[in-house]
Amino acid sequence: MYLRARPNCLILITAFLKAYILTIGDEILIGQVTDTNATFMATALNEEGYEVVEHLSVADSHDGIMQGLDRGLASADIVLMTGGLGPTKDDITKKVLADYFGTELVFHQESWERLSRIYRSFGKEPGPHHREQCELPASATILTNERGTAPGMWLTRDDGKIVVSMPGVPYEMRYLVRNEVIPRLVEQQQPGWRQRSLTLLTAGEGESTIADKIAAVEDGLPEHMSLAYLPNLGTVRLRLTARGTDEAAIQVDLNHYQQEIENIIGDLVYGYGTENLPQAVQRRMQEQNLSLATAESCTGGTIAGMITSRAGSSGHYRGSIIAYDNAVKHKSLGIAPGMIQKYGAVSKQVVRAMAEGARERLNSDYAIATSGVAGPGGGTKEKPVGTIWIAVAGPEGTHTKLLKAGKDRKRNITYTAHQSLDFLRRVLDGLEKP
Numbered sequence: 001m002y003l004r005a006r007p008n009c010l011i012l013i014t015a016f017l018k019a020y021i022l023t024i025g026d027e028i029l030i031g032q033v034t035d036t037n038a039t040f041m042a043t044a045l046n047e048e049g050y051e052v053v054e055h056l057s058v059a060d061s062h063d064g065i066m067q068g069l070d071r072g073l074a075s076a077d078i079v080l081m082t083g084g085l086g087p088t089k090d091d092i093t094k095k096v097l098a099d100y101f102g103t104e105l106v107f108h109q110e111s112w113e114r115l116s117r118i119y120r121s122f123g124k125e126p127g128p129h130h131r132e133q134c135e136l137p138a139s140a141t142i143l144t145n146e147r148g149t150a151p152g153m154w155l156t157r158d159d160g161k162i163v164v165s166m167p168g169v170p171y172e173m174r175y176l177v178r179n180e181v182i183p184r185l186v187e188q189q190q191p192g193w194r195q196r197s198l199t200l201l202t203a204g205e206g207e208s209t210i211a212d213k214i215a216a217v218e219d220g221l222p223e224h225m226s227l228a229y230l231p232n233l234g235t236v237r238l239r240l241t242a243r244g245t246d247e248a249a250i251q252v253d254l255n256h257y258q259q260e261i262e263n264i265i266g267d268l269v270y271g272y273g274t275e276n277l278p279q280a281v282q283r284r285m286q287e288q289n290l291s292l293a294t295a296e297s298c299t300g301g302t303i304a305g306m307i308t309s310r311a312g313s314s315g316h317y318r319g320s321i322i323a324y325d326n327a328v329k330h331k332s333l334g335i336a337p338g339m340i341q342k343y344g345a346v347s348k349q350v351v352r353a354m355a356e357g358a359r360e361r362l363n364s365d366y367a368i369a370t371s372g373v374a375g376p377g378g379g380t381k382e383k384p385v386g387t388i389w390i391a392v393a394g395p396e397g398t399h400t401k402l403l404k405a406g407k408d409r410k411r412n413i414t415y416t417a418h419q420s421l422d423f424l425r426r427v428l429d430g431l432e433k434p
Contacts, residue, residue: 019050020072023057024065024083024093025168037082037173044177045080048185049195060084065096073161080181083168085150087133093165094153098137100163101155105135108142108151115149143180148172152180196250198258200238201275202268203422207231210238210265217260225253233411234418235277270425277421278306278313284428285316290365292424294320295333295358297345298372298388302417318362323354333357346371346383348391348400355393366394366427368420372403374412386412390420392427397434399427 021041027033035057042052053075058064065084072079084093098105112126112134119126136142136153143152143166150167157163164181166173202210207229211218218227224244230237240257242250262269271280285292294303304320307313323329326340334357335350343349354369372388379385386405391398401423405412426432 017049017051018053018076018078019045020053020076020079021045021055022065022068022072022079022081023055023168024060024068024081025057026060028057028083029059036170037168040170040174041080041082041177044182047197048182050078060092062092062096062099065093066100069096069100069163073157073163077160078162078164078185080164080166080177082166082173085165085167087129087149091133091150094136097140097153097155097163097165101137101139101157103137103139106138107131108134108136111136111142111151114144118149143176145172145176146179147175152176154181154184194245194247194250195241195243196247196254197239197241198254199273200240200258200261200269201235201271201273201280202238202265203235203270203277203418203425204268205236205265207236210236210268214261214264217257217264221257222253225257232418233415234422267426267429267431270422277418277425278310281421281425281428282307282310282313282316284425285366286312288428290428291316291318291363293318293358293362293364293367295354295367295369296320296322297324297329297354297370298374299370299413299416299420300324302413303368303370303420306417306421318364321358321362329354333361344383346373346387346389348389348402351389351391352393352398352400355391355398359393366392366424368392368424370416370420372405372412372416374416375407375409388412388416390416390423392420392424392432394427399423399432399434 021038023035023038025033028035038055042055045052056068056071058068069079081093084091094105112131115130115134116126133150136151137155140153140155143154145151145167148167148169150172153165155163166176211229221227225240225242228239228241230239238261240254242253244250270277296303301320301322307317321332323333326345329335329340329345329350330337333354335353339353340350351369351371354371355367358369359367369391370388373379373383373385375385379387385407388403388405389400390403391400403416403419405415423432
């Protein structure tokens with residue numbers, strides 16, 4: 001992987017300080033497709049020291065792409081663009097690039113031979129439209145796409161500014177960025193100014209609360225340093241960046257201010273770099289040879305999905321009981337119907353019993369449980385929408401916590417999943433008492 005956002009990582013500032021992201025596709029403009037490509041490219045560029053100045057989405061049209069290129073190259077030194085490459089007639093990006101760079105489309109034999117091999121491996125023969133796909137701008141450096149048939153293209157203008165065109169299919173674009181684009185940019189890095197960044201990962205408090213707590217530290221940062229807040233539901237990333245020509249001095253400054261921040265909010269820090277909460281929990285569980293189970297009501301398996309999306313989760317995760325209905329809570333977790341009748345499914349008593357039941361029945365060291373009113377309906381005066389109980393049961397006892405979320409169902413579920421994983425992290429770190 002090319003990403004190096006972890007403590008003490010070195011990121012060189014290259015000759016290209018500013019970058020522009022251009023995504024092409026009518027489906028993006030009408031909201032049919034979510035543009036995840038821009039997020040990935042922005043992260044990759046930022047981690048290599050580039051300043052992403054703008055992200056623009058344009059239609060699959062000659063004028064739209066031309067105007068996007070004009071705008072991108074007027075404000076940045078490199079433009080990364082995705083979309084409009086493929087075998088269909090509406091894939092016009094390469095034609096526009098040829099016009100923009102004053103060149104012609106020429107048949108690229110190597111791309112044709114590779115495409116033919118791919119199709120024949122599936123018992124098929126490429127057609128005339130596939131041959132047209134291999135007609136590429138004569139001045140382009142062709143980037144081999146090992147995840148698909150449409151190659152990437154690297155074009156350099158007379159003034160040294162660069163345009164890189166890649167397919168819009170996310171896993172194809174990511175392959176090209178990792179294996180072709182970033183390595184080529186790194187080769188062009190020049191000595192001189194350095195930029196180092198480190199990222200602290202926090203959970204349990206929002207951006208504004210954290211900002212208030214560390215305001216004095218942020219106000220005291222020297223001019224060559226900056227602090228960025230990158231919030232998500234239930235988590236906030238803090239990225240410290242320092243610039244200069246003396247690497248040793250930069251590192252001293254980063255270490256100093258990292259420690260200043262952790263002296264204030266250390267109990268909120270669950271990891272560093274690109275680690276997420278499921279990874280942080282997995283690391284702790286595996287280091288201590290512990291096992292985990294979940295019993296989910298309002299989150300409906302979201303926590304289990306977060307955990308099992310990580311490779312190696314089978315080393316510590318036992319499984320989940322999605323006890324959405326009260327009868328399932330009774331039959332699968334052993335909760336007495338009288339308890340639910342007395343306290344309600346959304347209660348400290350029931351979520352506590354859910355965690356303990358999951359721990360016992362799935363034979364795990366720890367168990368997480370959730371029960372709440374996710375919304376948008378179902379709330380009462382006593383328990384309005386956003387009332388959510390979470391619990392963690394372990395060898396030392398059972399911990400419970402009441403969350404007060406909002407009225408958006410999807411956000412409430414994600415927020416609860418993050419809060420639950422962080423609650424377990426805090427238990428494992430000895431920060432919570434039963």
